[in-house]
Amino acid sequence: MNVLFGISASSGIGIGRAFVIPESEKRIISSKKIKAEEKPTQLARFEKSLAKVTGQIVQQLEAVKGDKVQSEIFETYFLMLNDPEFLGDVRKSFEESNYSIEYILNQKTEEYADRLRSSGNAYLAERAEDICDIFGRVINDLLDFHPFDIENVPDDVVIVAKSMNPSDTVILSKRRIAGIALTDGGVSSHVGILARNYGIPAVFDVENILNEIKNDSLLIVDGQAGEILQSPDEKTLADYQKKIEAEKAHAERLKSFRDLPAKTSDGECFQLMANIGTVDEARVALEEGADGIGLFRTEFLFMSEANTAMGSAHSKVAAFTEENQFNAYRRVLETMRGKPVTIRTLDAGGDKIISSLEVSHSASEEKNPLMGLRAIRLTLANPQILRTQLRALYRASVYGNLKIMLPLITSVEQVRDALAIAKKVREELKAENIPFKADVPIGVMVETAAAAMISDCLAKVSDFFSIGTNDLTQYTIGVDRENALVAPLYDEFHLAVLRLLHKTIKSAEAEGLPLSVCGEMASRPESVMVLAGMGVRTLSMSPKLITSIKELLSKISVDELKAISSKRLNSL
Incomplete structure (x- = not known):
């Protein structure tokens, strides 16, 4: 058995045969100069390829109608293909140069992508890959270059590849994919987002995966641990199959908590709210038992x-x-x-x-x-x-x-x-x-050290507090958790963060102000126990996590929560 390590992009366990997607042949874009009389023909080829790829995106958009996440991806691509600023820049640069249209398009695509990559923001860096993907398709058509067709992926396999283009993610909704293992890929990439959306276990950043894994070999994708197990022995395979059955059984048990109030084993009541970003998600929140x-x-x-x-x-x-x-x-x-x-x-x-x-x-x-x-x-x-x-x-x-x-x-x-x-x-x-x-009521988000430090003053002009722990943690300890170089330093339990949380909670209590937590800390078991022990009684999270937090609270008393919190606050 061979074990490869990466980062978890989507939790869960998947078992299936490896389907290795080979690295595409590198397309060759000539830098040979063209004659002035060739420009009208070149520009006409560009407009034709642009229209062709746009038509393909429209067809794909129609194919995923009803799937909000995938629809948004292809809508974004449609917008990029019709962006007058970018296209105007391409045409202007082409007219002013003596190079082919595919050379100029590739140059401009990389230029725009590099701007996003250098922004220092993980989300914008992932959008750079979107630009390269969609205009790469236009360049492929101009060159009559035909890379691997993602539609050839069969059901019930683990996709193994260097990376997946965002436009290829449509395959995830059309096939029963057991798991995904990639050399590249970010947690906030479209592939990662869709994998989580469809419950597909995924591990990214796996080194040498194309050299290590053979096509059709049996794989276990452990999305929780961030591991890929190749050719597992019978005992390991049996153990993981039991884990899959246990996950299914646990998911069924959680359904019984949907209509129950959130309370501890000794009867202390909590309010579990939902974080949403669209109107339609409100219905999901209600279905999941949100307060x-x-x-x-x-x-x-x-x-x-x-x-x-x-x-x-x-x-x-x-x-x-x-x-x-x-x-x-x-x-x-x-x-x-x-x-x-x-x-x-x-x-x-x-x-x-x-x-x-x-x-x-x-x-x-x-x-x-x-x-x-x-x-x-x-x-x-x-x-x-x-x-x-x-x-x-x-x-x-x-x-x-x-x-x-x-x-x-x-x-x-x-x-x-x-x-x-x-x-x-x-x-x-x-x-x-x-x-x-x-x-x-008009309240404020406490998501900076400044807000936490003056929370006693803010409490006098606010009707409620909501603590955003994601930004509070990043701003307090100066760490971008999406930056792989410093991500290990990102720590929600850093004593500075906990002390700011404690100060904010006490400021709210002194003024009789309602307080909630709506960051990632509000949805993870260990941090929920610490927050609850500090006095937080309202937590807001992804709708799908509400039943699991209800289950957690039902198994623990207030005194136990206070002990857990006290240990963290007095860790030095």
């Missing part, structure tokens, strides 16, 4: 609307309209049937880019966008966007139990400025005789 929505990320509505309106990820459009926002918020509130719904105001900037006529600044212009003009900083700098969103939120408030949350707050002044805009919005709506609830 409400702890975080509705509205930036994805803006990003989707902007892209759909213009057909270009880079073109500027009018912001997501008040009426469209109102309808989206109303649907979520009605879906949740009176359960609390916390909607976060626009958290754009950083790794979440929107293009709007109302935003003159672009995050791509910043050297460090995650520390730049984003979230509340962006909307206070462009108050019309915040005003429009608040109008839509207040109008929707009569349809449910709404709470409004302000992201990335670092000062009391930011809260007061946002509250002043909210007050003007209420006055406008009243003057217009538009129904709304005047007492909608």
Whole structure:
């Protein structure tokens, strides 16, 4: 038996025969110069190939209709293929040069991709691969180059490859894939996202996998441990088959917790909320037994609307309209049937880019966008966007139990400025005789060390706190967890992080303020126990994790939770 190690991209266990996808032959793009009279013909070939690939994407988009995740991938590709800024740059460079159109297209594709790779952000780096993938298909057509066809992958196999192009991920929904093992690939890549979405075990960053694994050899993909086991012995194979059966049985048991309240073994009650990014996910949250929505990320509505309106990820459009926002918020509130719904105001900037006529600044212009003009900083700098969103939120408030949350707050002044805009919005709506609830709670996200350190001051101007542990951890210890070079240093249990959490919880308690946690710490068993022991009683997480946290809490008492938390806080 041979064991190969990588990183977990999607948990679970898969067993199947290896289907090794060979590395594609390297396409050769000549740098030979062309004559001026050849340019019209070359440009016509480019337009033909561009139209052909666009047609293929439209067909693939139609084929995955109803699958939200895959539809978004192909919509993104369609937008890239119709991006006037990029295409205009390609045509201009071609006209000004003496090189072939495929040479110029490849040069421009790499240039744009390199910008994203050098952004220092994992999400944007993965989008660089999207650009290379889709315009690589155009280049292949120009060269009449035919790489391996992903449609040849059979059912019930473990895909073994150096990498998978994002456009190839459609295969994951059309085949019964036992697992995926790649040399390359990031956790936030489209392949990783889809693997998790479809419950396919996946391990990435496996060195020498194409040299080590033979086609048709029996493999076990252990997505939890990040291991690939080749040609396992009978005992190992039997052990893993038992684990698969145990996973299935456990999933069935968890279903019994969906309609039960979340409480400890000694009867202490908790509220388990859901984090969502789309209107449709509210229904999933309800089906999974959520007590409400702890975080509705509205930036994805803006990003989707902007892209759909213009057909270009880079073109500027009018912001997501008040009426469209109102309808989206109303649907979520009605879906949740009176359960609390916390909607976060626009958290754009950083790794979440929107293009709007109302935003003159672009995050791509910043050297460090995650520390730049984003979230509340962006909307206070462009108050019309915040005003429009608040109008839509207040109008929707009569349809449910709404709470409004302000992201990335670092000062009391930011809260007061946002509250002043909210007050003007209420006055406008009243003057217009538009129904709304005047007492909608407005709270803040505590996701920086600054906010945690002044949490006692913020508590005096806020109606509630929600702690975003992902950013709080990164900002506090200065570690990008998506950066492989420093990822081992990312530690949610770092004493500095725990002390900031403790201070924030105590500040909320002193003012009688409701408090929740909506970061990754709210969904992992070990960290849930620490948070609960510190006094947190409201946790917000992915809807699919709610039943497992209910099960965890049912097995432990408050005294045991306090002991676990105390041990962490007094670790030095």
